[in-house]
Amino acid sequence: MSIVTGAPEGTTRRAKRLRSTPEEARRLILETAQSLIASTGPEGLRLQDIAAGAGISHSLILHHFGSREGLVRALTRQAVAELRDKLVAAIASGESLVEQQLDRVFDAFRDGLAQRLAWLATVDSGGGAEGTQMILRDIADRLHARRLAAAPPDAVIPRDDTDSLIHLVAAAAFGDALFGAQLHRSAGLPVTSETDRGFRRWLAALIRAHSTQKEG
Structure with missing residues (x-):
């Protein structure tokens, strides 16, 4: 339950996702991936870790970048x-x-x-x-x-x-x-x-x- 909204935590997170523009979502994914690279090197580029760090779903990363390779190309x-x-x-x-x-x-x-x-x-x-x-x-x-x-x-x-x-x-x-x-x-x-x-x-x-x- 969210203290601020009184809604379940999952509902609050989903609402935030809906309010995010595609550009904001892409930026969040890239920033999270960049932070993981800085702390762990290339092995940090696992989509499930990026999704967890950004608080988004694995499928959303695939939606914006198509694959891990697509994300790597965007980071490059x-x-x-x-x-x-x-x-x-x-x-x-x-x-x-x-x-x-x-x-x-x-x-x-x-x-x-x-x-x-x-x-x-x-x-x-x-x-x-x-x-x-x-x-x-x-x-x-x-x-x-x-x-x-x-x-x-x-x-x-x-x-x-x-x-x-x-x-x-x-x-x-x-x-x-x-x-x-x-x-x-x-x-x-x-x-x-x-x-x-x-x-x-x-x-x-x-x-x-x-x-x-x-x-x-």
């Missing part, structure tokens, strides 16, 4: 879109220092996003690949336009050079978010924010020297 698209938004913001930030731009790019992969993308890749080997490729292509387009605008009129900056820079930075940021602490320990380095900053400064100097050579 969500994670890819989140990464894209963060990377676009980093490129569009207007910060001129390479160090500042690298900070924003590395931070984009933090807060569990890199882990989520990696875990989802283990259960959806192809579903997010195309979306991730499109992200990097979009980011490369934006960065290449900025490099051309900032370069001297007679400078020649090949597009594949920008693509390689994007690949280098994305691989470094993604790997750092996943294994940075372990790699620091294996190299005998302290696991501190100063170690992180030191690596980013080194990478920034490498990129700056390379860009100066290309644009000079």
Whole structure:
């Protein structure tokens, strides 16, 4: 019995379900699934656990996503879109220092996003690949336009050079978010924010020297 409404608990829950819009239901399912992934990894993607955590029926998940695979694809698209938004913001930030731009790019992969993308890749080997490729292509387009605008009129900056820079930075940021602490320990380095900053400064100097050579 509900203390607030005087109705049985099951009736109250069913009423809440009826009032939920399809968008709200999808968002609730995705948020619950994302929380389970964060706490348990890919093995947390069991529909019965998601249904229990969200307080909904197993059939409602199937109604909105069709299958576990459909839910995984939706989670992958969500994670890819989140990464894209963060990377676009980093490129569009207007910060001129390479160090500042690298900070924003590395931070984009933090807060569990890199882990989520990696875990989802283990259960959806192809579903997010195309979306991730499109992200990097979009980011490369934006960065290449900025490099051309900032370069001297007679400078020649090949597009594949920008693509390689994007690949280098994305691989470094993604790997750092996943294994940075372990790699620091294996190299005998302290696991501190100063170690992180030191690596980013080194990478920034490498990129700056390379860009100066290309644009000079």
